[in-house]
Amino acid sequence: MKLAIASGKGGTGKTTIATNLALSLADTGIQVQLLDCDVEEPNCHIFLKPEIEKTGPVTVAIPEVVEEKCTGCGVCADVCEFKAIAVVKGKVLVFPELCHSCGACTLFCPEGAFREVPREIGVIEEGKAGGIGFIHGLLNIGELMSPAVIGAVKKAGGTPDVLIIDSPPGTSCPVIEAVKDADFVLLVTEPTPFGLNDLKLAVGMVRELGIPFAVGINRADVGNDEVKTYCGRERIEIVLEIPDDRRIAEAYSRGEMVVRALPEYGKTFEECWARIVDLHNHATQAGTSVGKTEAEG
C-alpha cells in the first residue's frame, strides 16, 4: 500500500502524521518505508533522526548549443513552452533554471545543434530510522524543478508493506508528482477557514487524479465545524482527529515523536491506519474512488 499524506494548506501537520503513522506501524511489525517528498523543505528527518547510508545527486538534462551547427533560426525558442531559450541576433541563450527538460528544443532543432548535458539540482539521501526505511530529497537552493527530485526519491523507494509519502503542501506540480501513483491519499487539514479553503482545493486535485482519499483533522477541537460539515456533505470520511493538545506541541518543539512522548496516541494512529485500509479495500472492490459526490458517480 502506497499512502500519500498531503494537504492544500501548509503547516497542518502532514509531517507529524506521516512520521508518527510510520513509527506506529513499524512498532506493530509492519515493514514501512517513509519517503519525504517535500524536497523544498524536508523535515521528517528532524523527527525520525535517520542514519543516512547513501547519498546521490539528482540531475536533469538541459540543452547545450553546439555553436558550429547552430544557424540561429530560432525554432528552439519558439517550441520552448517554458521560455527557457531566447535567440537574439542569431545567438541562442539557454536559461537552465527555467528549463523543464522536456527535450523539445533538441527534438525540433533542424540542425541537430543541441546536445543534452546533466545539471545537478539536488540530492537524495537514503538510510534507516529504527525499523523505518527512510529516503528524502533536497532541492538545491534557487532551483525550481522540485518534481524531478521528488521523482528521484520515489524511484529510490522500494516495495515495503507500507510506503508512506510525505507530500509538499499545495496542489501544484510538485504535489501531483508526489501523490500521483499513490493507492490512497490522506488529506490533512485544520478546522479553520484557511484549512477548509485549501482542503477543497486538495479534494479537487485528488478527485481529478482519481485516487481514493480521506481526511485527517489536526488540532480538531479548535476553530469551527465547517470542515466536518463540508466532509459530511461531500461524503468524505474523516479517519483521524488529533486534538489541540499542548503536550503534542511541546514534543514537536523538542523534535520528539508524538507516539514516543505520549504513547497513548499510538492507538489514534493505529485506528487511523485501520480505517484507511478499510476504505482502500472498499474502493478497490468497488472500483471507484471514495469520497466522490453523487453527481460524479
Added chain:
Amino acid sequence: MDMKIAITATGPSLDDQVEPRFGRAPYYLFVDTETMEAEAVQNPNVAAGGGAGIQSAQLVSDRGANVVLTGNCGPNAFQVFGAAGIQIVVGVGGTVRQAVEQFKAGSLKPTDQANVASHHGMGGGMGMGGGRGMGGGRGMGRNRTS
C-alpha cells in the same frame, strides 16, 4: 546618430508614464530619436507564468531597439540585452516623452548590471506556487514564505 529606443510604458502614447517593470510592462514604445515617431506594441508577456523578462527582451531585440529605458531590469532580461548588444537604462521615470528627451540630452546613463532580482515584477496576484506562507501557529505549524 539615429537610434531606436524602446521605453516601457503604462499606455500606448508618448504622454503615458514610464512603466517601472520591464518584463511585464503593458506597452513598449519604440521611439525614433530623430523624428520622435513612436510605435506602441502591446506586451503579450504581461501575465506570462515565467520567463517574461526573457521573452520581452527578445521582443525588444527583434524589433531592432538599440537602447531600452525602463524602471527595473532583472538578470535574465539583462543577459538577453547583453547578447543582443542593447544598452539598458534603469531607474527611469516620468512620461515616455520626458524620458526620451532626457536620453537625447545625455542625462541617462546605461547600467552594466541588473538592478533587481528575478521575479521582481511579479506581484499582486500573479505569483506562482500555492498555499504556503499561512502555516499555522500553536507550535505545530511551520511558516512558509514562498
